[in-house]
Amino acid sequence: MAKHYKTLSRRRVLASTGAGTAAALLGFPSIVRAQAKELVVGGAAGFALWMNGTVSAAFEAKYKTKIVYEGTKSLVNLEKMQKNKDKQYLSVVMMDDPVMILAVKEGLLEKLTPAMVPNLAKLRPGTVHMDGMWANYLQPWQGIAYNTKSLPGGFPSWADCYDPKFKGRLVIPSLQNTEGLANLVMAAALETGKPIEQAQFDIDAGFKKIKTLKPNLLTVYTQIPQALNLLEQGEAWAIPSMFSSNVIPKEKESPMKMSAPKEGIFVGPAGICLVKGGPNQEMALALIDMLLSADMQDTLQPETFAFPSNTAAKPPLGLAADVKVYNLDWGFVAKERGEWVKRWDREMAI
Amino acid sequence: MKALRDPVVLLAAPAVLYLTLLYALPLGWLLAKSFSGPAGLTLQPYTEFFGDPFNWRVIGNTLGSALWVTVVCLAIGYPAGFALARAGTAMQIAMLVAIILPLSVGVVVKAFAWQIVLRRDGVVSQFLVALGIWDEPQRLLFTEAGLVLGAANIFLPFMILPIYSVVKLIDPRLSEAGATLGATPSYRFVRITFPLTLPGVVSGVAFVFSMSVSMYVIPSLLIGDRFQTLSTLTGRSFLFMRNEQLGSTTAVILLALAIAVVVASSWLARRLGSTE
Numbered sequence: 001m002a003k004h005y006k007t008l009s010r011r012r013v014l015a016s017t018g019a020g021t022a023a024a025l026l027g028f029p030s031i032v033r034a035q036a037k038e039l040v041v042g043g044a045a046g047f048a049l050w051m052n053g054t055v056s057a058a059f060e061a062k063y064k065t066k067i068v069y070e071g072t073k074s075l076v077n078l079e080k081m082q083k084n085k086d087k088q089y090l091s092v093v094m095m096d097d098p099v100m101i102l103a104v105k106e107g108l109l110e111k112l113t114p115a116m117v118p119n120l121a122k123l124r125p126g127t128v129h130m131d132g133m134w135a136n137y138l139q140p141w142q143g144i145a146y147n148t149k150s151l152p153g154g155f156p157s158w159a160d161c162y163d164p165k166f167k168g169r170l171v172i173p174s175l176q177n178t179e180g181l182a183n184l185v186m187a188a189a190l191e192t193g194k195p196i197e198q199a200q201f202d203i204d205a206g207f208k209k210i211k212t213l214k215p216n217l218l219t220v221y222t223q224i225p226q227a228l229n230l231l232e233q234g235e236a237w238a239i240p241s242m243f244s245s246n247v248i249p250k251e252k253e254s255p256m257k258m259s260a261p262k263e264g265i266f267v268g269p270a271g272i273c274l275v276k277g278g279p280n281q282e283m284a285l286a287l288i289d290m291l292l293s294a295d296m297q298d299t300l301q302p303e304t305f306a307f308p309s310n311t312a313a314k315p316p317l318g319l320a321a322d323v324k325v326y327n328l329d330w331g332f333v334a335k336e337r338g339e340w341v342k343r344w345d346r347e348m349a350i
Numbered sequence: 351m352k353a354l355r356d357p358v359v360l361l362a363a364p365a366v367l368y369l370t371l372l373y374a375l376p377l378g379w380l381l382a383k384s385f386s387g388p389a390g391l392t393l394q395p396y397t398e399f400f401g402d403p404f405n406w407r408v409i410g411n412t413l414g415s416a417l418w419v420t421v422v423c424l425a426i427g428y429p430a431g432f433a434l435a436r437a438g439t440a441m442q443i444a445m446l447v448a449i450i451l452p453l454s455v456g457v458v459v460k461a462f463a464w465q466i467v468l469r470r471d472g473v474v475s476q477f478l479v480a481l482g483i484w485d486e487p488q489r490l491l492f493t494e495a496g497l498v499l500g501a502a503n504i505f506l507p508f509m510i511l512p513i514y515s516v517v518k519l520i521d522p523r524l525s526e527a528g529a530t531l532g533a534t535p536s537y538r539f540v541r542i543t544f545p546l547t548l549p550g551v552v553s554g555v556a557f558v559f560s561m562s563v564s565m566y567v568i569p570s571l572l573i574g575d576r577f578q579t580l581s582t583l584t585g586r587s588f589l590f591m592r593n594e595q596l597g598s599t600t601a602v603i604l605l606a607l608a609i610a611v612v613v614a615s616s617w618l619a620r621r622l623g624s625t626e
Contacts, residue, residue, distance in 0.1 A: 075592070168489065174575045176590045219492040219574035226571065229462075235469045235491065338591060346404050350494070350576045 037065040039283050042080060043094035044270075045071035046245070050303040058299070059290060065283045074099040081108045081275060088277045091284035096178050097269030097330035098337065100134045109133050110274040116285050119292035119310060126327050127309040134273035137291045138306035141316065141325070142182050142266040144259045145242035147231055155259040158186045161240050162209075166216040169237040171230055174222045175337070175344045181328055182241040182266040184210055184340070189263070196264065196326045203340060211347055220348060231256050243268060248305040248318070264324030267307045377605075384598035395599040405583075412579040413607070415497055415569070416562035422502035423509040423558045424551065430506075431513030431550065435520075449507045457504060461571040464500035465491055468572070474499070497573040504568060505561055509554035516550030549619050556615035560608045580604040 039059075043051060048071040056067040070080075074095035081090060081103060095103070103109050112132045114121040120128060120135060127136040146155040150169075161170060161183075173180035188206030189199035199205070218236050221227040224246055230236040232254045247258045272288055274281070290296050294312035301308070307316050307325065315321055387394050399405050434445050452460070467473050468491040475487040490496035520543065528538040566581040575582075580600050587597030 075590075176575075176586065217576075218489075220576050222570070222575055229465070233466075233469070235489070341591070345578055348576055349407070349578065350492075350573070 037063075037280060037283060038068050039065050039091050039280050039287060040068045040070065040089055041092045041094070041287065042070050042072070042077040042090045044074070047071060047094065047304075050300055054300060054303060055287075055291065055296070058296065059287055062290075063283055063286055065280070065286075067287070078103055078108075082106060085277075088275050089279065090275050091278040091280050092272065092287055093275055094137070094270065094272045097129065097134075097136075097271050098178070098334040100129065100269075100271045100273060101331060101334045103273070104130055104133045108276055110276040110278075110281075112274055112285075112288065116274075117289045117292060119289050119294075122294070122311055123292060123309045124311055129271065129330075134271040135288075135292060136267075136270055136309045137272050138297055138300055138304050138308060139267035139270050139327075140243040140245040140304065140306045141260070141319070142179050142241050142243055142268060144238055144240045144261055145228075145231060145247045145256055146238040146259055147234055147236070148255045148257050150234055150237040154257070155238050155240075156262055158240065158261045158263050159190055161216065161238070162190075162213060164215070166237060168216065168218050170213070170216045171218050171227045171236040171239045172213070172220055173224075173227070173239075173241055174220050175341045176222055177224075178268060179241050179243055179266075181333055181337075182326075183213075185266075185326075185328060186241075186263065187213070200328055201332065203336065207343060207347055214348065217348075228256070241266070244305045244316070258318075260319055260323050264326055265319075266326045266328065269328070269330050270306070380598050380601055383594055384602045386595075395595050396603075399596070399599050399603070408578045408580060408583055409603075411577055412563055412581070412604070415494065415501070415579065416559050416565075418494075418498040419501045419505060419562040420509075420555055420559045422498055423506050424555065426502070427506055427509030427554060428513055428547075428551065430510045431517050431547075434510065434514045435517035449510055453507055457567050458571070460504050461500060461568050464496070464503070464572055468496040468500065491572065492574050492576075494573065494577070497569055497577070500572045501562055501565060501568050505558045508557040508561065512553035512557065513547060513550040516547050520546050552615045552619045556612055559611050563607055563611070564604055580607075 041051065048069055051067065051069045051071070056069070059065065059067055070077075070090070077090070077093050077095050078099050081088065081093065084090070085106075085108065093103075100109070112120055112128075112135065117135075120132065123135060127139075129135065144155040144158070144161075160166075172183050175181065175184065184203065184206040185196060185200045187209035188194070188202045189196050191205040191209035192199055192202055194202065218230065224243075227236070227239055227242070228246060228250075231239055232250075234255070242258070244258050247256055251257050272291055274284055274288060278284060292310060294308070294310040297308035297310050297313040300306075301314065301317060305316065305318075308314070384395055385391055385393070430449075434442060434449070437445060468489065469475070470487045470489040472490075474490055475484070478484040479487055490499065524542055524546075525538050528542050529535075533541070564581050565579075566585055569577060569579055569582060578586075580603060584597050584600040584604065587593045587600060591597075
């Protein structure tokens, strides 16, 4: 076999490089452009691990676009959109539903349609909001976290929280925290005997019942790590209304476990939206569609322990298939929450 | 103009600029915000605030906890200041290190440590059960007593050090002179030593009270959300309720309280100084 040796002259190198670049630009323009693309996404700080890991890797491999994830609180993301209204730098934002409502009111979001995001048509009822202004993707579920050493029998019912044997042993979230609403709504259901769907609007009854929980309270938390510390150390025996994503990953190494009580579980209002006037809208829609897809929701299940919104996705690990799932009316919550927090301060004070 | 050319004045310029930009201007904004309404200047935020009985409870919590912390610090810090001033050199160094070194540990770390100490199975509970004061272990965590105990530990150096600095300057011969004239030890303490230490006490009280009245992290971690103080209410107004006016109002009230304490203690210190 004859060997062909070619001499590399400066002219030849320049010519071939130039030709290659031109061919790339002309022949594969979208790829070349995409390689330089970045998509800035705002979301919860706690999601950074899987957003920067699994999601970022899958998205970059498919679309050659790098995700720059800014993890913070929902209200801070809202503020970023407000401050940059004339020149948005965020393309996609993942926030809680009550904050989404505020963003819609300020005209910060672009409506989503199945034509733009095909997976939008495959979501569970009640997970696409305000005619497509945002959608829920993976929703962390809320049940009762308990210490397995103190309560080896588990925590089978929300009604058990009111048992005097738990005197000074329960930690509950403040109403400031999204997960705090579930206790108030469940209290209303226990007080009135109404189903959750109706009881959530009878907050007076909720306050009447939850006030009787005071002797059982160790404290009311605003910071999740503090509450989990108390549970892990055994000072607290249970945290009614804790997010699955905070407890299930630690179940193997810590004496705590999530219970899905017989009355049912609540799902968190984890929404994703397209920022109006945000850069790189094509890729932004591609990311939203990816996060709403059954494939990605199944892939993320072992990392997020959350409830999938896509009907084709598998049910969450460790939950019975017939578990009752409740999603609160976050529009009503957003309207009333300020007054509830004021009332909470007064009626739940030491 | 002559004063401006004074190099001493120029030396203060960076500090003045820094404080103007980062302290005076934001403070001015805070004050303006607390007095502004849709129709311009108004006292409405203050009348609304003071018209709500819950807010009086918040003020009571703030002042009450600060007062208890100050009393506990004084009770521990006053004799400790004497012990420090009268100790031998090696012991004095050891004591100073023991008092000052904990200041290098962050408040959050110390407050978290107190969470462990104040638990049902914590050291304090075990100690009180061992002494027979409690029949069974109880928790101090998330109680007002726990808050006072934890905060007093954190602020104690600010009481000890001013008292120590004053005691150190007291001429021991004054007390000896009193003794030669037949004064009993308690009489000498009440009439000679104690009045001379008062400026240190006033400074310590001013330090500890003004820090306790505005503490935020310690109550958040040691007593929780169910015990609102002006600081926690201010934080919540800005960070959660997005109610800048309420946050500004509570912050100004808190500032007024802190300034009142500093002014009153300065006045007291001057008055005591003039009667020496």
